[in-house]
Amino acid sequence: MFISIENVSFSYDSVEDGQPVKNAVDGVSLTVEQGEFVAVIGHNGCGKSTLAKHLNAMLLPDSGKVYVDGDDTADENKTWEIREKVGLVLQNPDNQLVASIVEEDVAFGPENLGVEPGEIRERVDKALKAVGMYEYRLHAPYKLSGGQKQRIAIAGILAIQPQCIVLDEPTAMLDPSGREEVMSTLIRLNKEMGITVVLITHYMDEAVSADRVVVMDSGRVLTQGTPGEVFSQVELLKKHRLDVPQAAELAFRLKGCGVDIDRIPLDEAECAEMLMEVLQ
Amino acid sequence: MSSILELKNLSFVYGQGTPFEKTAVDNLSATIEKGEFIGIIGHTGSGKSTLVQMLNGLMRPTGGQVLLDGKDIWSEPKKIREIRFRVGMVFQYPEYQLFEDTVYKDIAFGAKNKGLTGDELDKAVRKAAEFTGLKGELLEKSPFDLSGGEKRRAAIAGVMAMEPEVLILDEPTAGLDPMGREILLSQIVNYHKERGITVLLVSHSMEDIARVAGRIMVMNHGALHDFDKTKSVFAKGGELRKIGLKVPQVTRIMQTLRERGVDVPDGILTVDEALEVLSSLLKKEGKIW
Amino acid sequence: MVRDVAFGQYFPGKSLMHRLDPRAKLVCFVAFVVLIFFTFNYAALGLIAAFTVFMIAVSGVSPKFYFKSLKVILFVVLFTSVLNLFYGSGEAIWQWWILRLTWNGIHRAAFVTVRIICLILASSCLTFTTSPTELTDAMERLMKPLAVIHFPVHEIAMMMSLALRFVPTLLEETDKIMQAQKARGADLESGGFLKRVKALIPILIPLFVSAFRRAYDIATAMECRCYRGGSGRTRMKILHMSARDIMSMITTAALIGGVIVCNIFMTSVI
Numbered sequence: 001m002f003i004s005i006e007n008v009s010f011s012y013d014s015v016e017d018g019q020p021v022k023n024a025v026d027g028v029s030l031t032v033e034q035g036e037f038v039a040v041i042g043h044n045g046c047g048k049s050t051l052a053k054h055l056n057a058m059l060l061p062d063s064g065k066v067y068v069d070g071d072d073t074a075d076e077n078k079t080w081e082i083r084e085k086v087g088l089v090l091q092n093p094d095n096q097l098v099a100s101i102v103e104e105d106v107a108f109g110p111e112n113l114g115v116e117p118g119e120i121r122e123r124v125d126k127a128l129k130a131v132g133m134y135e136y137r138l139h140a141p142y143k144l145s146g147g148q149k150q151r152i153a154i155a156g157i158l159a160i161q162p163q164c165i166v167l168d169e170p171t172a173m174l175d176p177s178g179r180e181e182v183m184s185t186l187i188r189l190n191k192e193m194g195i196t197v198v199l200i201t202h203y204m205d206e207a208v209s210a211d212r213v214v215v216m217d218s219g220r221v222l223t224q225g226t227p228g229e230v231f232s233q234v235e236l237l238k239k240h241r242l243d244v245p246q247a248a249e250l251a252f253r254l255k256g257c258g259v260d261i262d263r264i265p266l267d268e269a270e271c272a273e274m275l276m277e278v279l280q
Numbered sequence: 281m282s283s284i285l286e287l288k289n290l291s292f293v294y295g296q297g298t299p300f301e302k303t304a305v306d307n308l309s310a311t312i313e314k315g316e317f318i319g320i321i322g323h324t325g326s327g328k329s330t331l332v333q334m335l336n337g338l339m340r341p342t343g344g345q346v347l348l349d350g351k352d353i354w355s356e357p358k359k360i361r362e363i364r365f366r367v368g369m370v371f372q373y374p375e376y377q378l379f380e381d382t383v384y385k386d387i388a389f390g391a392k393n394k395g396l397t398g399d400e401l402d403k404a405v406r407k408a409a410e411f412t413g414l415k416g417e418l419l420e421k422s423p424f425d426l427s428g429g430e431k432r433r434a435a436i437a438g439v440m441a442m443e444p445e446v447l448i449l450d451e452p453t454a455g456l457d458p459m460g461r462e463i464l465l466s467q468i469v470n471y472h473k474e475r476g477i478t479v480l481l482v483s484h485s486m487e488d489i490a491r492v493a494g495r496i497m498v499m500n501h502g503a504l505h506d507f508d509k510t511k512s513v514f515a516k517g518g519e520l521r522k523i524g525l526k527v528p529q530v531t532r533i534m535q536t537l538r539e540r541g542v543d544v545p546d547g548i549l550t551v552d553e554a555l556e557v558l559s560s561l562l563k564k565e566g567k568i569w
Numbered sequence: 570m571v572r573d574v575a576f577g578q579y580f581p582g583k584s585l586m587h588r589l590d591p592r593a594k595l596v597c598f599v600a601f602v603v604l605i606f607f608t609f610n611y612a613a614l615g616l617i618a619a620f621t622v623f624m625i626a627v628s629g630v631s632p633k634f635y636f637k638s639l640k641v642i643l644f645v646v647l648f649t650s651v652l653n654l655f656y657g658s659g660e661a662i663w664q665w666w667i668l669r670l671t672w673n674g675i676h677r678a679a680f681v682t683v684r685i686i687c688l689i690l691a692s693s694c695l696t697f698t699t700s701p702t703e704l705t706d707a708m709e710r711l712m713k714p715l716a717v718i719h720f721p722v723h724e725i726a727m728m729m730s731l732a733l734r735f736v737p738t739l740l741e742e743t744d745k746i747m748q749a750q751k752a753r754g755a756d757l758e759s760g761g762f763l764k765r766v767k768a769l770i771p772i773l774i775p776l777f778v779s780a781f782r783r784a785y786d787i788a789t790a791m792e793c794r795c796y797r798g799g800s801g802r803t804r805m806k807i808l809h810m811s812a813r814d815i816m817s818m819i820t821t822a823a824l825i826g827g828v829i830v831c832n833i834f835m836t837s838v839i
Contacts, residue, residue: 044428044457056793080795088793095783096790100579100701100734107805109794120805138581142737145324156794172455175324175484176526202457205529243458246487246529249551250558257559268529272536279542279561338748361754369752376742377749379774389771393754424778438753 002164002196003032003055003086008064009219010050020062024050026219027064034163037190037197039210039227041242047219048200052168055198056086069163084113087157089167093149094142102144102152103128103137109160120159127158130193131185147178151185158189164196165189171203183209204231204243208266215242232264247271254278284349284446284478285312285335285367291343292330304330306502307344312480317472319493319510320482323524327502328482329372332448335480336367348446365394368444372451374435378423383414383434386423390442408441409434411471413463429460433467440471447471448480453488461485465492487528490514490549498525515547530554578737579700584629585813586698591707593814597821598695604828605684605691609837613828614683620824621687621694630697638693639686646685653677676838701733706804723799731787739780746775 008028011020025047032038040048053059054066057073068086071078087109090096099105103124110120128134131151141149150170157165167186171179183206189195199210207213213230215222217240223230231237234244234252244252247265251274255261259278265271292305305327312318322328333339335346337353337360345352353363368390371377380386387405396404409419412433418426423434436452449468453461469492472479483489489496489510496513498506500523506513514520517527517535527535534548534557543561548554581587586594601620608614625635639646655667657674664670696704709726716722750771751757757768 043459058789058793080797083793083795090786090790090793092786094738095786096793098731098734098787098791098794100730101581104700104702104805108791108796111802111804112795112797114801114803117803117805117807120803124805140579140737141734142741153790160795177323177524204458241459241462246551247533250530250533250554253551253555254558254562257555257562259562268533268536271533272540275533275537275558276540276542279537279565333748336752338751361756364752364754371745371749371752374749376775376779377746377753377771379771379778389755390753393756442754 001031002034002036002069003030003198004065004067005030005051005054006065006067008051008054008061008066010054010059010062012050023047023062023219025054025061028216028219028221029064030214030221030224032164032196032198035190035194035196037187037199037209037211038214039199039201039207039212040214040216041201041204041207042216042222043202043240043242046216048216049168050219051216052088052166052198052200055164055166056088057082058088084160085162086164086166087160087162089150089153089157089165089170091169091172093146093153093170093173096153096156097141097149100140101137102133102139102141105141105152106137106155106159109156113160123159123161124155127155128152130158130189131155145178146174147181150174150178150182154182154185154189158195162195164198166198166200168200169202170199171201171206179203179206202243204245208245215240227266228264231266234264282314283311284314286347286350287311287335287344288347289344290331290334290341290346292327292334292339293342296342303502305334305341308502308504309344310497310504310507312478314478315476316478317469317492317494318478318480319489319496320480320499321484321486321489321496321525322499322505326499328499329450330502331499332369332450332480332482335446335448336369337363338369361393365390365442366444367446367448368439368442370436370439370447370449370452372454373432374439374452375428375431377435377438378431381422382420383409383423383426384419386434387419387438387441390438394442404441404443405437408437411440411474412437412467429456429464432456432460433464436464444477446478446480448482450482451484452481453483453485461488468492486514486526490528490531498523510549511547514549578634578697580630580634580697581700582629582698584627584698586624586628586694588813589698589817590808590810590814591699591703592711592808593810593817594695594699595704595707595711597817598691600821600825601691602688604825605687607828607832608680608684609832609839610835611838612835613831614680616824616827616831617687618683621690624694625690628694628698630694634697635690635693639689642685642689646682649685650678650682653681673839680839701730703806705730705733706806707808710808723802727799735783738783739776742779743772743776746772 006029008025009023010025011023014021028051042048050059054061057079060074066073068082071082073082097105098108106124106127107120110123128137131154133148133151133155136144141152171182174182186197186199187209190197199206201207208227210227212224213227214224215230222240223233223236231244231248234249237244245266247268251261251264251271265274287308287310290305290308294302294304320328330339334341340354348363348366378386380389384405387408388401391401391404414430414433414437418430423431426434453464456464465488481493493510495508496510497504498513505523514527514531517531520527528549530551531548534544534554538544544557548557605617608617625632654674655669657671657677659671659673661669661671705726709722712722755768755771
């Protein structure tokens, strides 16, 4: 078990009177295994972003514990070690690139860690190649597309050589092609480099690519399981006004009409296959 | 029906005459009827944003004309500000334009610039707030204390309050979660229905466009690739994919079935439609009843 | 549009100018700027102008970008030169109302014009061929001795490099906000001074709000990437002074010598 979240609650202080408001995260327990790809979905304000910031000690729980590779995030001596192990990528790609040249930005993390210059160079080149942005190493970030910027941000975290990357709605501000770029990059990092990925998103079609989907609502875990298990609970998701992939919704509603369907399909190929079977 | 917007050989070239010359919109002609709901799609950089900014006179075409109600909007350049009240424009992430100390004042900003005063102004503001589902008590709050979704709606209300004849929205649902997207979209549909005005919606979300638009403009490399009824546009799914666009998942599923010899019609856009078609097929075969 | 500003941009490349050590470049640049204001006759001025042209030639950046950077300050140049034109002392060669044209004024105008142009071109040359990171890096290393007296060298260098990084982003944002407010009928072009200043409020407030939000985000992102101040930090790029850099400094020294010689042997015209 790589990350273990044990009964964590957290609330922000109100802007008006400084008093804690309703819990943003309310008694969440969750584990993430080494090498896993976990998607966390839910509405804006369901607490998923707050939870993300707990994974690398950016926020500390009001109650409960978060352990990263056995270390308590509340232990101040371990803070930087934890941030080296768990990298966090944020939503707005513009606001996480700190240097005016792509390669210098990617070097920022290892520079902070005091890595030797020669090794920084190696790490930067490797990270840029891993996200497919090596040819752009001398470009200025502000001239790149949103998807490219977000891949640079991911490379900047990769150069720290973390075991786990947490991404807080990395595709929310991107166009469809940018979203695809980022998603295929993440899947490659997870499958080929064995990096643990925790993806916070509100796009259901992205969650379908994960090993496990966690659904959050009002600061709590509503349900979790494989994408197949989660998206077959169409009723529950609809009740909480969450999206379901159209393929799953179609199958679910056909089932409701009395059609004999044993497995809810998640993508179009699967769905078309199933419909052909039913129709024949 | 009569046309409200007529685009005649419209072109826009950035940095004309410099070495950086770049054509964003290339000799585009189209006619939009009064009261239509038009969807505009195209990948990033296809010229959508430049096109819509020419429609309300924020950018002046380098070639061709935009006719609003039959009159060239640039016939009197000094009066171009009036055009902006008649063709309202909501930019992407409009919440960054909020600046007043109360939501009410912010919504009123455009309408006041237009010259509305007193009761007329008050009515326009309250009506716009109602259309976007902003509750009365929010109007006296600072716009910076609102939630992300509320800010977005306040910004949109600010354009609606100008009571434009044409409303253009550039990616109004960008960055919202599924529920927020759905609510906002239905508010826009409702607004279109009640006010009977012309709406142009730029979006990357084919699912959204499929649900609301009557006709679709497909932009590619600055040119109008296609301009047709929503169904006909999505029926040419393969073509759209070639220019980097994705049709809704359910449309693709039904297309696959069609290609494999199942008797389903072309251009199915929503789960509801697909369900209807499939269940009637299954009924015929006696698999459900 | 605002984002067309070429001044302060960096163009990656491999020219002689690009390959110079940023510290050498910075030292030479500072020397050159001081020198610009120590030119008192046309020979010295010519030397400075010729050197500026030489720098542009070896920068590998197209002259059109230099013209673009000049365009921005064209107004300033015109204004100051006209002011100087009628501000000279000595015998008037032409007079109308309070406008007095003198030879001294003409010289002054010529000097101030060439000086400003050289200054802008030289700084453009520096920023065109040196990335902001290199620049702040050079500054940080050159000022390192000051850290002994607790001068926050690293912090200032970091702030400068962040500011430079976000200049284009904020310019783009300003543009976007202006378009959005214009779409709501904001009138930015007409009216008197007071009205125009007032018209800026709808632009400045959103800009500040967004800048603060960005600052907060950047701080979070930097902490996520293990930033904790300057101590213990290493740099990817190691700076080496090479023969090239020594040569560049010798050339600059020669230029200083040339200007001094001109000033000694020729009479000042201003």
